[in-house]
Amino acid sequence: MKFLEGIGEVILKEKVCFHMPGHASSRIFSELGYDTLLENIYKIDTTEINGTDDLHNPSGLIRDLQKRISKTYGVNESIISVNGSTAGIISSISAAIGPKDKIIVDRGCHQSVLNALIFTGAESIFIDAKIRDRGINYGVKTDDAIRLIEENKDARAIVLTSPTYYGIVLDIKKISEIAHKYDIIVIVDEAHGAHFNFSDIMPKSSVSLGADVVIQSFHKTLPVLNQCSVIHICSDRIDVIRLRDSLKIFETSSPSYMLMGSIEIGLDIAKKYGDERIKKNVRSIREVSKEAENIGFTTFIGDDGLRLFISAENFGFEGKAFEKILSEEYMINVEMSNYFGCLFLSTMANNEEDYEYLMLALANIRENLDALKRNYGDESSINSNSSELIERLIPHLKRDRKLSLREAFMEESELVNIEKSAGLICAKSITPYPPGVAMVMPGEVIQKEHVVLINDYLRRGFSVYGVSDGKVSVVSR
Ligand SMILES: Cc1ncc(COP(=O)(O)O)c(C=O)c1O
Numbered sequence: 001m002k003f004l005e006g007i008g009e010v011i012l013k014e015k016v017c018f019h020m021p022g023h024a025s026s027r028i029f030s031e032l033g034y035d036t037l038l039e040n041i042y043k044i045d046t047t048e049i050n051g052t053d054d055l056h057n058p059s060g061l062i063r064d065l066q067k068r069i070s071k072t073y074g075v076n077e078s079i080i081s082v083n084g085s086t087a088g089i090i091s092s093i094s095a096a097i098g099p100k101d102k103i104i105v106d107r108g109c110h111q112s113v114l115n116a117l118i119f120t121g122a123e124s125i126f127i128d129a130k131i132r133d134r135g136i137n138y139g140v141k142t143d144d145a146i147r148l149i150e151e152n153k154d155a156r157a158i159v160l161t162s163p164t165y166y167g168i169v170l171d172i173k174k175i176s177e178i179a180h181k182y183d184i185i186v187i188v189d190e191a192h193g194a195h196f197n198f199s200d201i202m203p204k205s206s207v208s209l210g211a212d213v214v215i216q217s218f219h220k221t222l223p224v225l226n227q228c229s230v231i232h233i234c235s236d237r238i239d240v241i242r243l244r245d246s247l248k249i250f251e252t253s254s255p256s257y258m259l260m261g262s263i264e265i266g267l268d269i270a271k272k273y274g275d276e277r278i279k280k281n282v283r284s285i286r287e288v289s290k291e292a293e294n295i296g297f298t299t300f301i302g303d304d305g306l307r308l309f310i311s312a313e314n315f316g317f318e319g320k321a322f323e324k325i326l327s328e329e330y331m332i333n334v335e336m337s338n339y340f341g342c343l344f345l346s347t348m349a350n351n352e353e354d355y356e357y358l359m360l361a362l363a364n365i366r367e368n369l370d371a372l373k374r375n376y377g378d379e380s381s382i383n384s385n386s387s388e389l390i391e392r393l394i395p396h397l398k399r400d401r402k403l404s405l406r407e408a409f410m411e412e413s414e415l416v417n418i419e420k421s422a423g424l425i426c427a428k429s430i431t432p433y434p435p436g437v438a439m440v441m442p443g444e445v446i447q448k449e450h451v452v453l454i455n456d457y458l459r460r461g462f463s464v465y466g467v468s469d470g471k472v473s474v475v476s477r
Contacts, residue, residue, distance in 0.1 A: 015331035016354045018308075022195070023223035023266075024349035031351070032273065034265055044257045055082070055255035056248050062255070065264060069230055072267060073197055075207050075214075077233040077240060079247065082259045085191040085229040086112040087250040088215040090119065092231055093159060094250075095243035096185045096213070097122045101156035104148050106140045108437050109161050110189060111465075114405060114429055118442065121406035125152055126399070129164070129437070134311055134340035136300060137164040137437065142171040146178050157185040162206060163192050165336075166309060166343065167302015169203040176210030185237045186210065191217040191229070195348065196304070198274030201282060203303050212237040221306075221347050224266035228259050270348065277348040281306055284355040285346055291359050295366045298341070310362075311341030315369055320461045321376045329372070330361040339460065400445040408442035408475055415471040418455065422448040424474040430466040432457045439464075446472070 017024040029035045048054050053062035062080070069078040081088040093116035097103050101122045105113060108129025117124050127148050130138040139161060149158065158179050162170035176186045188206040190196075194216035196205040206214045214232040218224040231247075233240055282305035289299040292310055300309040312322040319337030326332040326342065335345035344358075365372060402425050403411070413427035423445060430440040430450070440450050454472075457464050466472060 013331055014333050016357050017333055018344035018346060018350070018354070018358075019333055019335040020221075020345060021219040021224065021226050022221045022347035022349055023225075024347065024354075028223045028269065028349035029265075032269060034269065037265060038262075041258045041261055044261055046257060048255065052257065053255070055080075055251075056244065056253065062260065065260060069263070069267065070232070072271070073205070073207050073230075073232055075232040075234045076236075079231045079233070079244070080260060080263065081215075081229040081231060081247065081251055082227055082256045083229075083251045084219070084227045085110075085189065085215045085217040087247065088229045088231045089113055089159075089187075089189055090116040090250045091243055091246035092187050092213045092215060092238070093117070093157070094120055094246040095239055096157040096187060098156075102152055102154060104145070104152055104155050104158040104184075106145075106160050108137050108139060108164060109159060110191065111429065111431065111436055111438070113159055113189065114438060114441060117405045118409045119406075121404065122156075124405065125155065129161075134298070134300070134309070134313075135338040136166045136309060137168070138166075139164045139168050139170050142174055145170075145175045149175070149178050149182065149184060153182040153184075155182070155184050157187055159187045159189065161189045161191075163190070163203070163303060165192065166300070167192070167304050167307030169193075169303040172206045172209040172211055176212075180210065180237075183237070185212045187213045188215070190214045192220055193304070194218045194230070195221040195270065195274065195278065195306075198270045198348075199278040200275070201279060201305070207232050207234050210234075213243075218263055218266055221345075222266040223269050223347070223349050225259055225262040227256075228263050228266075230263075274348050278306070280352070281346045281348065281350055284350075284352060285344075288355050288359055288362075292362050295363060297362060306346045308344040308346065309341055310344065312365065313340055315365070316373065317376070318460060325365060325372055325376055326361065330357075330364070332358060332361055397439075397449055398445075398447050400447070401441075401443050402445060403443035403475065405442045412476045413473045414476045415468075416474050418451055418467060418470055418472050421446045421472050421474055422451050425477070426466075426472070427475045428466050428473040430454060430464060430472055433463045433465050436465075440466075446474070 011025055029038050053060040066078050089112040097120050099121040103122045104125045107126040127140040127144050129140050179186050188211040190206050196202040212235045216230050218228045219226045285308050292299050296314050298311040319341050323337035323342050334342040336343050408427050426440045426444050426446050429438040431438045440446055
């Protein structure tokens with residue numbers, strides 16, 4: 001049982017969890033007494049037999065669960081996706097637009113949005129997301145979104161990401177008001193905001209700010225198993241029948257009662273304990289941030305107060321090395337690292353002990369810099385200034401689109417060495433991961449600045465989707 005043993009070993013080693021899914025490696029279930037319910041969850045892994053229900057045509061237990069979700073979130077209707085927000089986003093976009101339609105899209109979007117554009121073939125207008133200060137994605141600016149809506153009044157839909165991976169929330173209310181003047185459907189990827197509804201100190205969810213469709217990954221910020229997402233229908237602007245038909249294309253036909261059962265558990269926990277636990281976590285995050293700044297780290301807290309970005313740049317450690325030190329020396333696992341630091345994702349599953357331990361670890365790193373540098377020296381030294389590279393190159397990246405995403409994806413393509421790719425048309429997205437935001441999209445010309453940045457990402461140990469064995473896929477011409 002090598003696979004099970006391998007994963008088990010990783011989890012067993014972990015002392016503190018600041019990453020998804022939002023049950024902190026299942027610890028909240030035992031802490032709150034839900035573990036007996038979960039111990040036997042595999043026993044409900046059945047199929048559409050008499051009395052269960054049909055995922056794509058719910059009329060019983062699944063329909064009732066969805067009704068309870070929609071009541072909790074105050075929306076017209078909620079539809080579960082057991083294939084994550086990925087299937088939810090592709091289905092929602094496919095329901096909103098056709099091949100001859102125009103759609104305005106946040107360029108900082110998740111891969112699934114681009115895949116929906118490839119599938120639909122719609123004309124896409126992109127709004128640049130602002131990546132600033134240590135690679136943090138601030139999302140699109142309200143003014144930029146409004147300007148593009150005014151310039152494209154004939155667009156059928158707009159897709160926005162709020163909050164961003166770093167917890168930045170957009171002004172969905174303002175953008176929706178303008179979009180609706182022209183009957184443009186507002187779709188919000190709120191994958192990282194399913195917890196907003198459970199505390200009055202959280203930002204308001206897009207479900208109550210005028211968005212028409214909101215997709216949330218319950219598993220990211222609620223104590224719910226991976227892959228559980230919900231599509232909330234908040235108005236009559238979207239054709240729900242078409243959305244359900246689209247889900248039949250992109251989601252498995254097999255119902256997972258285990259996953260859906262975990263949604264019920266997660267909602268129960270969130271309703272009973274969410275507010276109190278969120279408030280405690282927000283307080284603790286502020287304390288950690290203050291303490292970390294006092295000893296020389298640089299920090300940033302997202303709009304919900306639960307995403308903490310810590311950079312150890314001042315001590316000469318890049319994000320990847322800092323992540324490795326936290327994991328290997330202190331058994332603390334974080335959500336991700338970028339060039340500059342690590343993103344700690346806190347959920348209602350975290351408790352005070354996690355923060356106390358994190359503060360001890362940070363202080364310990366500060367005290368043992370010399371030894372850590374010896375051990376993590378090669379990979380950690382910031383030898384070419386990353387901030388400078390990003391600041392120098394990113395604002396000057398040209399967006400030179402020659403083909404639509406669909407055309408580029410469907411055309412004959414070939415693999416070329418990345419060094420020889422400048423000037424060629426990208427056939428498959430080139431996406432540094434995490435956070436999974438495409439640097440070059442299908443149909444765009446690869447620039448020499450992209451090549452420099454991609455090589456730099458690879459050299460620093462990041463995965464770049466779309467690059468394999470130093471080759472990228474380009475349209476054959
Ligand atoms: C902004 C955003 N949207 C959508 C997704 C996809 O979510 P899921 O894992 O539920 O498919 C992600 C995943 O990381 C994401 O970060």
